[in-house]
Amino acid sequence: MSVRAIWLLGLEKGTTSVKLSRRYPTVEKRARNFNGKSYTELPEDKIFLNALLTELDMTELDKNFVEHRDSCCRINRTSVYEIAIGDGVLWPVLVMTQNAILYACLALVEQSLTPRPPLISLRGISPAFALLSGLMTFLNMTQRSEPEITNKMTQISAMLMHACPLGTPTDTDFGLMQTLSGSFVPQNPMSSVQAQKQPAWKPGIYKGKPQVNVCVTEQIRSMQYDKNDVIDVWQEYGTVTCKCDLEGILPTVTVSLNLPINGSPLQDILVHPCVSAVDSTILTFNSVDDVDDSLFNGPYKFPFTPPLDVFKLCYYTSQVPIPPILGSYQMKEEEQNLKITVNLKLHESVKNGFEYCEAHIPFFNRGPIVHAECKVNHGQLEVSREKSLLVWVLGQKFPKSLEVSLTGIVMFPEFGISNHSAQLTDPFCTGLTAYVKLYFRIPDYTLTGCYVDQHSIQVYSSAKPRIITSRELLSSEYYIWNSKGDAPVASRPLVSLRNWE
Template sequence: MPLRAVWIFSHGREQPSAVKFSRRFPTVEKRAKAFNRASHVSIPDNHEVLKALLLELGLTQENKNFVEYRDGCSRIRKTHVHALNVPDGKLWPVLAMQSADFIYACLPLVEQQLEPPPSLISISSISEAFSLLSGAMTFIHSGQNPEADVPSRLSHLASLLTQACPLGSPLDSNLIGLHEVVNSSAGNQAQKAPAWRFNRQKGKSQIDVHITEKVTCAQYDEGHDSDTWQVYGTVSCKCNLDAITASVTVGLHLPANGSPLQDILVHPCVTSVDSSLLISSSVAITDDSASNGPYKLPFTPPLEPFNLCHYTSQVPVPPILGCYQMTEDGCNVQISVKLKLHESVRNGFDHCEAHIPFFNKGHIKHFEYKVSHGQMEMSREKSRLVWVIGQKFPKSLEMVLSGTVTFSSDRLSSGPTDAVCGGNTAYVKLGSWRPLITSYGIPRRRRRFCPDHFFNKFFCSLLKINNNLY
């Protein structure tokens, strides 16, 4: 089903909102007038659409206060489909999604009258529009340096959309693969390529594997409240191979003291997997089906970067133990942070740092501190402290930070806000990077790939909960 228009808007805290990309389809708009008849609402200029969309999403500076029609309990927003108030009436259905500092929006065609509004499930163009916007989001934010590559990718989007969505009809949502087809030279291939894999890799074959683990942890430092933590992991890959239908096998090997992986979800490109790896669940009270590996995942890789699998793991203790205390006295806040690396974790990182954000307190004017290890920095927006730990914890595996933070007196008009982190409720977010092996060169005739180590990016969040809230 066709689309009437597609937009990409920028919306950041430091820069004003602007129209980054716009494409309208006059032939589809003519069909919309015929189908919608008296209920048809014409599309205004792009700036009017941006203004109405920001108002609907509650992103305008002057509309931070409560708005009845938008924020009332009678209206519960469950989807990304919105109705925008434009000069000619209500523009519906507008599909809008936010990613980073961009808003991706489009207006699908509804082949019937809009009064009364039809159910969303009966409008097939919404699912196609969602797929196209998701492909555009992936394309815009892909690459080695996504922030620097955004202007270049926006300039290529017009030509790609002509092929992916000719005359407003979405045909292909894989804009990354389409972009590689356009840039690659058409050569004679002895082997016929499948429809989902357009071209062959030119040059040396290479596979990049990344493991990202996130640990969410709440530590109370009190006897009647037990600490809780959860571990989530993602294995992502990018394969550049010279074969059209290459078969790759990635093997995940646990360390000697590693906990089994559970709740494993694999990408559809995985050709076969042992059923015992998929039935292990963290929800079951007693589960003896957990496998200690190795976890071998054979697959035929797509062209674009993808998440090979997701998993959880029930580790016996958090990798980093911590205590975060805060005392507020007017504009001055005294903080104390103690961190301890667990002895089971190898003391060696490429980089490790702790972020201490402050909400609902204004901008930081002055900061006095004493730290036993590492150094302190202040973020550019003056609302977050960064404790640069470096590549190793000290030999004692413990470190302490204490200091006094002075904030500006005007708290309401400056600084970030958060509904949960009020008063003494705050958190410390730790991030560490451990690059063991980031990429592999594959011999021309070798197609099986079973590394024992991967690029490991590890995050750990330590939460301090204000018990007065419970």
């Protein structure tokens, strides 16, 4: 679904000119591989212009009979042409005309051109037509004066980087594109900034208030069993997300990740392709290696030229010594009722300030909850609308003791889940195999202590930006399994293993 080249050709006042030409070398390489012996190389723009005008019978010198064009054996197809170039042929060339401008596009054919495949089988035809139609609509919005057309042509050159990156049409509504973004305003050709070539991966230039936003998000997974013969498992991994609204073609930013003196070193670091250089010591540590005092503990510096959109600057893991919340869950079956006990303890080193913190206690394969007699020493307990889940809302803080508990009895109908198909079912969680799942977010906190100091962020741009930094800790697949029943056990940890001491 790609195009090899795009041309806009002018026919004003009896003269012809190439107003815009865009070629895609990566697509051309694919065409050479796909077409094999039937491949024809793209000619120079002037040669293509003359060959196209000859094919369209738009020159005075070509009014005589031309065999390949005028033979009665030829089947004409509206807007799709074969353009003879020397001993070869360019096909399929889509051509549309409006207001003395020829819009031409050569679509990629992902197979041999001999014999000619049916047009309906070519995936690139429809996107190519949509691209030309979008260009025609955009240019038709002008008053058709020469200065305004020239201005529009300058904008199209930049907009094509967004609409057709690397030769693949993705957005063909150029008018809407211009409305939603001010990044396609043509620059002064005498500007020194214009000397920089705009990369293909950055399809536009930001215009507006400069701002840099960096957020460190750490997520913690946990599988806790409260058993002497089973080891609890937890995994911590982080992401640094950036959004840089900076003017200029290639502004440069350097973000530094910092750790406290006792912070857990970052490992398994993966960086975004826009990062220009990274100290080799940052990338050499792997989470499967033994932890020792020789690990690099920062600062971790990442210089980069940012894309326009939100992107992940880097990913990392860390072998943190503790999970933030330690829990135990006991569920015993008494006839059709369940006796449950849940205890949760927040580690003293963890910030006691949550945006939200909830414990969900699901009951599978048992039908709806008929009655629940439960007591909590902190927070509120609710039964879900489906009556198959207890939701323990712990609020924004643990009590001073940092411990909370829930005890009670949950009652179910005598005939199990019959006639209750809407209730939770799980072929794995049967009998006493059950769990509590925690959901929480702690703002302005990370388990490793990793943070970004906004004063350490270096920005090389034409204007001084506003810098915003934040960090957060989120739960992810945080399970506490019933110690009185069976539970899945990780045979080999993916990131880190630690015992509670």
